Each structure stands twice: as structure tokens, then as C-alpha cells.
Amino acid sequence: MFGLSAAAIVSALLAGSTPDAVLGPPPARETADLRGALEAAELAAAEARRRQAELENRAEQASSSGERLHARIAALAAELQQGEAQALFAAAQLARVERRIAGLENTLAAEQAPVAGLIAGLQQLARRPAVLTLLQPGGLDDAVHLRIMLAHAAPVVEQRTRRLRQQLREQQELQAARRRAMADLRLRNEAIARLQAALGSALQQQRALAAEARQAAFREEGAAQELARQARDIGELVARADAQAALAARLAALPGPVLRPQAGIAAAPAIPVVAATTAGPDAPRPGAYVLAAVGEVVAGFGEIGPDGVPRSGLALRTRPDALVLAPASGRVAFAGPFRGHGAIVIIDHGDGRTSLLTGLGPLDVRAGQSVAAGDPVGRAAGQSMPLGIELRQGGRPVDPLAAAAAGRRVSPR
Known part of the structure; x- marks a missing residue:
């Protein structure tokens, strides 16, 4: 009979009452991962802000239009990296709010189910004439039993109602936080788009000023492409670039006339940037190394x-x-597509140091071009292909993160 059904609902409500059944904190691992992402984004943004201020100061002190343009490009690149780091931070904040909302919605559904069942049962019971209940066998006993259970259930219902009101308020606060996080992320992305356009315009101006050096660039690029055709894999390509740089250094040290090197090994004269980095106390230390991009490390140095x-x-x-960005100053030994690695850039930093950047898309440099630390070299290909960063000294690998943290000349492991 229906009285027993309503009693069963009340019993279930009493048995399932748990005063602490509220939304708990997120799992420890999830919290640690999110905290790590936020800290990494904050550190990257702080470093980019420092570099941007330094480069803007250098741009103001530049004496020629070419120097000012080069310093402006470097400052825009640093500002863009700062914006990318802030966008990563905003995305992590939004993801945290989304997870909290999802968890709260699940908790609300679990909390509301027994109360909703009880209310529905009581409404049906209230619509039933009392005479029918008294005339049914056992109806009076059931009614008395139900009244006793409802008296005990009242405090539980009141407690659950208070808890639901609290959770609904929290849900409203989280939804407002989600709207703020989405608006912040949208503003960050719009700022990134504006900076990308400004940087692209500045790079076009620089390329226009460097038009007279393009012929030499084509010769250098042809020699680099010949290296790519001869190399069987990317490791051999880096080794060939190292050998080419070492040969060029030995030839430059020889007194008197220099014999023409063999084809495929020779390097045309390097194309200087339109304006060299301004010297002075604010200039980067020789050998300083910066991380080429802002992102999450998915495979670390030395991992198997x-x-x-x-x-x-x-x-x-x-x-x-x-x-x-170029992680350190030097000369572009190779810039172009390489099988299985997207576009790649190899930079010879001198003193036996070489950087290899893989997984790039559009490039802003070409073989033979001189770059300073922090100059744009291109764009990442995207999430389908991670960006690879390798640093070698004397042919031996060096941890790029340790080199960037040290901010000084590095030693091989």
C-alpha cells in the first residue's frame, strides 16, 4: 500500500543522511598538477616581463632606426611570450573552476534525489482521503508508523535543505567565477592576436631592410638544404652542422689567403641582422640561454x-x-622542413655550442642569418607535434632547462 511506500522513502532518507556529504576538495594529485601548471605559468610570465622591460629600455637607447627596430622586435617577442604564459594561467584557472562545478553538480544531484522522492510521496499521500486509509487493513497502524517516522525525518530534511541552499550558493559563485575566467581568457587571447599582428608587421619591416642581403641568404640556404639532403637522420644533420661550423672557425683562424672549401661543406658569409644587439650593461651576458617557448614539459632531459x-x-x-625564440645568440646553420620533425632550426652559438629546435611551423629566419638571444625564429606547429629543444656543447647533450636557469655559459654533462 502507498503508506508503506512513503515510509520506505522516509527510511531511506534517514539511513542515507550524512551531514558531511558536501563537495570535498579535489584529489591531491589533481591539485598538485594544477598548482604546478599555475606556478610554471607565473614563472614564465615573470621572466618574460623582466626581459620585456630590459628590451624596451634598450630600444629607447638605440641610436639608429635599424637598432631600434631590432630591439622593438625583441621586446614584442618577450611581451608576446608573457601574454602566452598569462593565457596558460587563465586556462588553468578556468579548468579548475570547471572541475569544481562538475563535482558540485554531481553532489547536488545525489543530495536532491531522496528529498525529491520524499516530497513526491508526501504529496500523493496528502491527496489520498483519510477515510480510505482508515478502512484499509492495517491502514491506521501504517499511518501512525509514518507519522512517527516523519517526526524523526523533519530534522534530517531541514539539515539537508540548509546544505542544499549552501551548495546552490556555491554553485552560483562558481558559475560567476567561470564567467570571469572565460572573459579573462578571451581578453588574453585577443591581446595575443594583437601582439602577433604587431610582431608580424615589425618582422616584415626588418625583412624589407635586409633585402640587400637576400642573395647571400639564398646561397647559404642552398648549402643548408644540401646538408639536409645528405643527412640520413636529424642527429647526422646536427653533426654535419657542427662540423661545418668547426671548419669555418678553423679557416677563419688561418693567416693569409684561404683556399675555397669543398662543395657541400662551405658556408657563405653569414647575413648580419639589420641591427646588432646593443652593447652595454643591459645587454644579455655572453652565452646566456633562455627557454625558446612557453609550454608544459611533456618529456624531460635524460628521460628514457x-x-x-x-x-x-x-x-x-x-x-x-x-x-x-632563439635561446641564445648565434648563426642559423639550418632552417627548413626535415622529415618527421616539421620545420626545424639549428643555431650555432659558437664555442662549440649548438641548439636544435624541432616541431616548428612557419619560420621567421633562414640559414645564414645571425640572431640574438630572444629573437623570434618561428611558430610552434601545434599540439599535434611537441616542440623539441636540444642543446649540445662539443657534440654532447646539455639540459636546456638547467642552462636557462643558470643564465650563464653551460658545460656538457
Whole structure:
């Protein structure tokens, strides 16, 4: 009979009452991962802000239009990286709020189910004439039993109602936080788009000023492409670039006339940037190393890869089209596509140091071009292909993160 059904609902309500059945904190691992992402984004943004202020100061002190343009490009690149780091931070904040909302909605559904069942049962019972209840066998006993259970259930219902009101208020606050986080992320992305346009315009101006050096660039790029055709894999390509740089250094040290080197090994004269980095106390220290992009490390230096071999560099997951910078000053030994690695850039830093950047899309440099630390070299290909960063000294791998943290000349492991 229906009285027993309503009693069963009340019993279930009493048995399932748990005063602490509210939304708990997120799992420890999830909290640690999110905290790590936020801290990494904050550190990247702080470093980019420092570099941007330094470069803007250098731009103001530049004496020629070419120097000012080059310093302006470097400052825009630093500002863009700062914006990308802030966008990563905003995305992490939004993800945290979304997870809290999802957890709260699940808790609300679990809390509301027994109360909703009890209310529905009591409404049906209230619509039933009392005479029918008294005339049914056992109806009076059931009614007395139900009244006693409802008296005990009243405090539980009141407690659950208070808890539901609290959770509904929290849900409203979280939804407001989600709207704020989404608006913040939208503003960050709009700022990134504006900076990308400004940087692209400045790079076009620089390329226009460097038009007279393009012929030499084509010769240099042709020699680099010949290296790519001769190399069987990317490791051999880096080794060939190292050998080419070493040969050029030895030839430059020889007195008197220099014999023409062999084809495929010779390097055309390097194309200078339109304006060299301004010297002075604010200039980067010789050999200073900066991380090429903002992103999440998905494979660390020295980690054992699927092939059982320790990794010789880093792999970063970046924003699509993220800006990639030259980690240190030097000369571009190779810039172009390479099978299985997207577009790649090899930079010879001198003193036996070489950087390899893989997983790039559009490039802003070409072989033979001189770059300073922090100059844009291109854009990341996207999330489908991580950005690879390798640093070698004397042919031996060096941890790029340690080199960037040290901010000074590095030594091989």
C-alpha cells in the first residue's frame, strides 16, 4: 500500500543522511598538477616581463632606426611570450573552476534525489482521503508508523535543505567565477592576436631592410638544404652542422689567403641582422640561454624514451602557433622542413655550442642569418607535434632547462 511506500522513502532518507556529504576538495594529485601548471605559468610570465622591460629600455637607447627596430622586435617577442604564459594561467584557472562545478553538480544531484522522492510521496499521500486509509487493513497502524517516522525525518530534511541552499550558493559563485575566467581568457587571447599582428608587421619591416642581403641568404640556404639532403637522420644533420661550423672557425683562424672549401661543406658569409644587439650593461651576458617557448614539459632531459634511449633534450606542449625564440645568440646553420620533425632550426652559438629546435611551423629566419638571444625564429606547429629543444656543447647533450636557469655559459654533462 502507498503508506508503506512513503515510509520506505522516509527510511531511506534517514539511513542515507550524512551531514558531511558536501563537495570535498579535489584529489591531491589533481591539485598538485594544477598548482604546478599555475606556478610554471607565473614563472614564465615573470621572466618574460623582466626581459620585456630590459628590451624596451634598450630600444629607447638605440641610436639608429635599424637598432631600434631590432630591439622593438625583441621586446614584442618577450611581451608576446608573457601574454602566452598569462593565457596558460587563465586556462588553468578556468579548468579548475570547471572541475569544481562538475563535482558540485554531481553532489547536488545525489543530495536532491531522496528529498525529491520524499516530497513526491508526501504529496500523493496528502491527496489520498483519510477515510480510505482508515478502512484499509492495517491502514491506521501504517499511518501512525509514518507519522512517527516523519517526526524523526523533519530534522534530517531541514539539515539537508540548509546544505542544499549552501551548495546552490556555491554553485552560483562558481558559475560567476567561470564567467570571469572565460572573459579573462578571451581578453588574453585577443591581446595575443594583437601582439602577433604587431610582431608580424615589425618582422616584415626588418625583412624589407635586409633585402640587400637576400642573395647571400639564398646561397647559404642552398648549402643548408644540401646538408639536409645528405643527412640520413636529424642527429647526422646536427653533426654535419657542427662540423661545418668547426671548419669555418678553423679557416677563419688561418693567416693569409684561404683556399675555397669543398662543395657541400662551405658556408657563405653569414647575413648580419639589420641591427646588432646593443652593447652595454643591459645587454644579455655572453652565452646566456633562455627557454625558446612557453609550454608544459611533456618529456624531460635524460628521460628514457620508448626506444630505451635517454632523451637528449626537452619536449614542450605549447599553445598552437606559440612564439619560438632563439635561446641564445648565434648563426642559423639550418632552417627548413626535415622529415618527421616539421620545420626545424639549428643555431650555432659558437664555442662549440649548438641548439636544435624541432616541431616548428612557419619560420621567421633562414640559414645564414645571425640572431640574438630572444629573437623570434618561428611558430610552434601545434599540439599535434611537441616542440623539441636540444642543446649540445662539443657534440654532447646539455639540459636546456638547467642552462636557462643558470643564465650563464653551460658545460656538457
